[in-house]
Amino acid sequence: xxxxxxxxxxxxxxxxxxxxxxxxxxxxxxxxxxxxxxxxxxxxxxxxxxxxxxxxxxxxxxxxxxxxxxxxxxxxxxxxxxxxxxxxxxxxxxxxxxxxxxxxxxxxxxxxxxxxxxxxxxxxxxxxxxxxxxxxxxxxxxxxxxxxxxxxxxxxxxxxxxxxxxxxxxxxxxxxxxxxxxxxxxxxxxxxxxxxxxxxxxxxxxxxxxxxxxxxxxxxxxxxxxxxxxxxxxxxxxxxxxxxxxxxxxxxxxxxxxxxxxxxxxxxxxxxxxxxxxxxxxxxxxxxxxxxxxxxxxxxxxxxxxxxxxxxxxxxxxxxxxxxxxxxxxxxxxxxxxxxxxxxxxxxxxxxxxxxxxxxxxxxxxxxxxxxxxxxxxxxxxxxxxxxxxxxxxxxxxxxxxxxxxxxxxxxxxxxxxxxxxxxxxxxxxxxxxxxxxxxxxxxxxxxxxxxxxxxxxxxxxxxxxxxxxxxxxxxxxxxxxxxxxxxxxxxxxxxxxxxxxxxxxxxxxxxxxxxxxxxxxxxxxxxxxxxxxxxxxxxxxxxxxxxxxxxxxxxxxxxxxxxxxxxxxxxxxxxxxxxxxxxxxxxxxxxxxxxxxxxxxxxxxxxxxxxxxxxxxxxxxxxxxxxxxxxxxxxxxxxxxxxxxxxxxxxxxxxxxxxxxxxxxxxxxxxxxxxxxxxxxxxxxxxxxxxxxxxxxxxxxxxxxxxxxxxxxxxxxxxxxxxxxxxxxxxxxxxxxxxxxxxxxxxxxxxxxxxxxxxxxxxxxxxxxxxxxxxxxxxxx
Amino acid sequence: xxxxxxxxxxxxxxxxxxxxxxxxxxxxxxxxxxxxxxxxxxxxxxxxxxxxxxxxxxxxxxxxxxxxxxxxxxxxxxxxxxxxxxxxxxxxxxxxxxxxxxxxxxxxxxxxxxxxxxxxxxxxx
Numbered sequence: 001x002x003x004x005x006x007x008x009x010x011x012x013x014x015x016x017x018x019x020x021x022x023x024x025x026x027x028x029x030x031x032x033x034x035x036x037x038x039x040x041x042x043x044x045x046x047x048x049x050x051x052x053x054x055x056x057x058x059x060x061x062x063x064x065x066x067x068x069x070x071x072x073x074x075x076x077x078x079x080x081x082x083x084x085x086x087x088x089x090x091x092x093x094x095x096x097x098x099x100x101x102x103x104x105x106x107x108x109x110x111x112x113x114x115x116x117x118x119x120x121x122x123x124x125x126x127x128x129x130x131x132x133x134x135x136x137x138x139x140x141x142x143x144x145x146x147x148x149x150x151x152x153x154x155x156x157x158x159x160x161x162x163x164x165x166x167x168x169x170x171x172x173x174x175x176x177x178x179x180x181x182x183x184x185x186x187x188x189x190x191x192x193x194x195x196x197x198x199x200x201x202x203x204x205x206x207x208x209x210x211x212x213x214x215x216x217x218x219x220x221x222x223x224x225x226x227x228x229x230x231x232x233x234x235x236x237x238x239x240x241x242x243x244x245x246x247x248x249x250x251x252x253x254x255x256x257x258x259x260x261x262x263x264x265x266x267x268x269x270x271x272x273x274x275x276x277x278x279x280x281x282x283x284x285x286x287x288x289x290x291x292x293x294x295x296x297x298x299x300x301x302x303x304x305x306x307x308x309x310x311x312x313x314x315x316x317x318x319x320x321x322x323x324x325x326x327x328x329x330x331x332x333x334x335x336x337x338x339x340x341x342x343x344x345x346x347x348x349x350x351x352x353x354x355x356x357x358x359x360x361x362x363x364x365x366x367x368x369x370x371x372x373x374x375x376x377x378x379x380x381x382x383x384x385x386x387x388x389x390x391x392x393x394x395x396x397x398x399x400x401x402x403x404x405x406x407x408x409x410x411x412x413x414x415x416x417x418x419x420x421x422x423x424x425x426x427x428x429x430x431x432x433x434x435x436x437x438x439x440x441x442x443x444x445x446x447x448x449x450x451x452x453x454x455x456x457x458x459x460x461x462x463x464x465x466x467x468x469x470x471x472x473x474x475x476x477x478x479x480x481x482x483x484x485x486x487x488x489x490x491x492x493x494x495x496x497x498x499x500x501x502x503x504x505x506x507x508x509x510x511x512x513x514x515x516x517x518x519x520x521x522x523x524x525x526x527x528x529x530x531x532x533x534x535x536x537x538x539x540x541x542x543x544x545x546x547x548x549x550x551x552x553x554x555x556x557x558x559x560x561x562x563x564x565x566x567x568x569x570x571x572x573x574x575x576x577x578x579x580x581x582x583x584x585x586x587x588x589x590x591x592x593x594x595x596x597x598x599x600x601x602x603x604x605x606x607x608x609x610x611x612x613x614x615x616x617x618x619x620x621x622x623x624x625x626x627x628x629x630x631x632x633x634x635x636x637x638x639x640x641x642x643x644x645x646x647x648x649x650x651x652x653x654x655x656x657x658x659x660x661x662x663x664x665x666x667x668x669x670x671x672x673x674x675x676x677x678x679x680x681x682x683x684x685x686x687x688x689x690x691x692x693x694x695x696x697x698x699x700x701x702x703x704x705x706x707x708x709x710x711x712x713x714x715x716x717x718x719x720x721x722x723x724x725x726x727x728x729x730x731x732x733x734x735x736x737x738x739x740x741x742x743x744x745x746x747x748x749x750x751x752x753x754x755x756x757x758x759x760x761x762x763x764x765x766x767x768x769x770x771x772x773x774x775x776x777x778x779x780x781x782x
Numbered sequence: 783x784x785x786x787x788x789x790x791x792x793x794x795x796x797x798x799x800x801x802x803x804x805x806x807x808x809x810x811x812x813x814x815x816x817x818x819x820x821x822x823x824x825x826x827x828x829x830x831x832x833x834x835x836x837x838x839x840x841x842x843x844x845x846x847x848x849x850x851x852x853x854x855x856x857x858x859x860x861x862x863x864x865x866x867x868x869x870x871x872x873x874x875x876x877x878x879x880x881x882x883x884x885x886x887x888x889x890x891x892x893x894x895x896x897x898x899x900x901x902x903x904x905x906x907x
Contacts, residue, residue: 545905549902549903563889563890597783598786606790609793610790613793616797616801639787642834645826647860648856662874670881690797690799694799698789698791698795705788705827705828709830711852714852714854717854718845729839730837730853731857735860735861746865749865749868750865753869753872756872760872760876
């Protein structure tokens, strides 16, 4: 068995042991647990040379062979880079979480959820089969739900968790439908095979359906406008969750999906219009909303939304350079955004607040955290010599062109990037520089566990930029090749090249710095604007959920009125419709029968039955009703007698006698009103319903007796009753011999109802109601 | 002959369904008891009807005579009568206990499980 197979399960197994380890070693368990993602990281680095050489690795085991479903994985440039990001950042995050949640009573549970998420995310990017991909996709939604709602005693957390689950869960269903459509179009259910299908998908008449459904999955997961609102709310989660799930990994799953599908679905007018449009709008909305915020985490969250928009925009733009820019930016973003979130967490943890207006001058108290923040912010702002700079240059190379559409997109990118720089500086500089501001806690440097993560990520952002040759060789070029579907070689380095891209970069930086100084003013304008609009998708979500609950309650009240009369009426009307519908559909109406010729005594018995039946209805008091019930019962018994069924007749006599006696005994204990509760209208309605059902049943039975009789079974029993079973009463032989087990079942039914009766009788009345009619003086009522 | 029994069966259904549709729980119970008879007659008639000769093998014979009644529906109906009776007994006790607990025989007033004017479900999270 290949090692990757175990790698896919390793985080889940670690999650199983996390609570136990935390109980034994407290927060130091983080050091042990972090070994798992670290080992996975090293396992995946082993693939680097092969993938950098243009190779692809697939493997797997049969899962459900009868449905042709495999448990298979597929590693190329795209999935390998993602896997390295997930396990690499995951290692740092586990350490960070151990420090951040130190002393929390549920730290074990927290680390367990984090590891589960890691396993789900790792599975998602490595899956080859569609089914596995979908299962892991949904698992990330579920673990994200658990993590966002981790502080489940707060209503805001519960709401955020529910919101994330509803939005991404619906997206997951859309994805499943999309994958099934793709499966039907191409006939393959594995990603590695799908990538080899060429233009099949693009030329299919169902391309639009597949496109929209896949987009539904990607846009919800990657928080594209107008479905972006769940991501900022997800900041209710503890900071390690925000740093890991909602910036570096999970929210990029949607982008991952689009990048995965790009070689087979991209390069169409639809793809290259819809993706840049939504991505661009998301970029602008995200950055402008970020300016509005004062909470460090929320500022970062909105820039994450914006960055996802940028990535979607670039993925759909259609040029190779744009894809290279997207790939570089994705890696850079994971590094600096993960770092900045952890920085925000450190500030919150050590200074006691995340409100940027209440922070300042922390540089002296938290020098290492500040260092990490500064490096990350420079990368986020796209300044040399960081990876962020490479990404931004490549983006401008990719999208700047003379036609109107490109100029529009370029303008969007410039504004977005400038605002990104503003936010990056606001988060990284504002709390640390300037005069010392009094904070709720006396700030001091965070412990090793908590500054290791941000520092490593920030330094990696610098190293990647400096050693761009190796960085491209092993990470960005293979990934870009996988996204484009053709081999690409990225060559951008930190050495500035004079030209359009550099000019645009300078414009961006200048614009960003200008806006940084005007930030307070911008924030005020934004707040006024949002107030003027007054409604947003976040409020819309509440309205949607509330109308769902109200609608469900109203519907329930409508169809479950609590009135048994209504239920029974519906049942019989449904029966009426289906019986007549069946007769009409099959067109098997019975023929009009001849008038039956019966002996007088037979007519008499039938008449007795009819009289008994109708006297029950018109009976003025209970006793008459009971006696009438007995009359129809005895009438049936007589009929059995006349028609050659003495066994039935005897049983019927006995049962009817018992029924009448017991009923009479019980009735004397009840004080019942003799009148029918029904109004005249209801009498007519009920009468018509029962007449209809009875007519239908009569017609069917008439049809049955008019068909030819198949005597096979009867002849069998007649022939073998004596010769095999040695009994002369054939009915008895059938009951106790041929169908003995049935009779045993019948006895069991009788026994069970006897037990139920016993139970009912032995439960004492739960309350003594003084108004309850007593059994005295019942004679006069009966 | 069969036609007459078929129509009688129809009358059984008519009356019993009319009673079951009532709000009066004792009448519902009586209706259920009669419905059992109606169903038994249906099974019996479905196996065709002959007059008077029971399905019993005579002395010194190993197979019955021609023209005896069909034994198969009789076996089925025999089982059904017994089960209908135990069902009836259970329902009777249930009705009795319900009346003791709730003090009413009107199904419209038995609203312990689905009370009127139930509060709306909470809208929060």
